[in-house]
Amino acid sequence: MEKDKAFAQKKWVLPYKNIVAIADGHGLVDIVEQSNCWGGACWAEYHYKQASPLIQSVCSYGNTMRYRVKEGHSELNLIASYAAAGIESAIVKDNTVEITYAGLGGGGVGATMSRAQAEDVIEYDITEAGGSKKSRGTIVLPRRSRVLIGVDDTDTKEEGATWSLIHNIATDLDSRNARYISHALVQLFPVPQKTQNCVSTVVEFACIDPAPLIKDFEQLLRKYTLSENTGMVVLQRFHADEVKEYATLAKSKMVTYEIAETAAKKAGVEIVIPGRGIIGALASLPYFAQPCQSVKLDLNNQ
Incomplete structure (x- = not known):
């Protein structure tokens, strides 16, 4: 599950800049994805909302997409052109958060190789992706908490x-x-x-x-x-x-x-x-x- 930089050399893989996971300790996780391709992130927002029962809300901020999800696992009913990718699970551990994505075709590339290359990913486990395949990828991230600093x-x-x-x-x-x-x-x-x-x-x-x-x-x-x-x-x-x-x-x-x-x-x-x-x-x-x-x-x- 070591990072393989060779993925980045494949021209049909566009790595995410970073992904962070903030856990509240009571069943909620904010997944903040910083994309290098805003069009792809907007595609994901639409399809993820359709396909993922775990998702509570989605909002965009600058070049980031924020998914608030419930902890746990939910099988996805993936449908091409309508609900082609989504978040399958979010498992919170003592020091890490494991997120599993799944998708069809290009959505599977995003669910696997593109997200596996994000900067703070500790390790990953992915299937083959692309073409007409249904693909799945799990990334492991540091578990983080939110800190707000107000100044005037x-x-x-x-x-x-x-x-x-x-x-x-x-x-x-x-x-x-x-x-x-x-x-x-x-x-x-x-x-x-x-x-x-x-x-x-x-x-x-x-x-x-x-x-x-x-x-x-x-x-x-x-x-x-x-x-x-x-x-x-x-x-x-x-x-x-x-x-x-x-x-x-x-x-x-x-x-x-x-x-x-x-x-x-x-x-x-x-x-x-x-x-x-x-x-x-x-x-x-x-x-x-x-x-x-x-x-x-x-x-x-x-």
């Missing part, structure tokens, strides 16, 4: 932009241990203290060991921030639902530091840098991987 108030009226600084820090820290998988700008209610647009930022990582990432992120943020009011918060959880009510409030009206501090404690959010920016940083968390929604201002609750 890093710039001044003269210089800087929080969203770009945070993206650059996250990009610099991307590694096999901590994969940087999403970034969103979160529009907040425009308060008098704002620099210009009153926007905070959330970045999402899929981690094997979160501790080094959080430490390094804090160090870089303290080094490069231009503001004395910077706030950084961290949530290590599959969902951020506990912060949604607070986030809606911060998008619709002015929120005090005390309210933010109380909300963070109640939701189990770690305040890493306790500046005034935690007001917006905390509000950014539930908008991870929702960049088209997060930029909208909600004034319904004024």
Whole structure:
């Protein structure tokens, strides 16, 4: 089950850039596939939804496709042109997640050789693929947890932009241990203290060991921030639902530091840098991987 680089030399194989698996420990797994061919990823999205009972939801983000699946195994009824490929199983172990894909024809190539070449695949087991064959492939990935980092108030009226600084820090820290998988700008209610647009930022990582990432992120943020009011918060959880009510409030009206501090404690959010920016940083968390929604201002609750 060693990786065979010779696969990449076959012109009908287009390797995925990377695939990560985030397990919630309660029966759900987010499979985040980073594709080198967006057309192929969109084909897979359509067919996988038709063929795979395990899939709970699918969404696209940048050049990635996210599948939320139930743990377990389900036989696929593959139908050419309609449901030609899918996710057959997701098995979560102590340190790994095993995902089995199956497909017909070109869908079988994607289910086997294309995904087996993704960067963080530990090992794989695949059948022959292509032509009219039904093919199956299992890849083994590191088991990861979700880490959300919210930041606000890093710039001044003269210089800087929080969203770009945070993206650059996250990009610099991307590694096999901590994969940087999403970034969103979160529009907040425009308060008098704002620099210009009153926007905070959330970045999402899929981690094997979160501790080094959080430490390094804090160090870089303290080094490069231009503001004395910077706030950084961290949530290590599959969902951020506990912060949604607070986030809606911060998008619709002015929120005090005390309210933010109380909300963070109640939701189990770690305040890493306790500046005034935690007001917006905390509000950014539930908008991870929702960049088209997060930029909208909600004034319904004024």
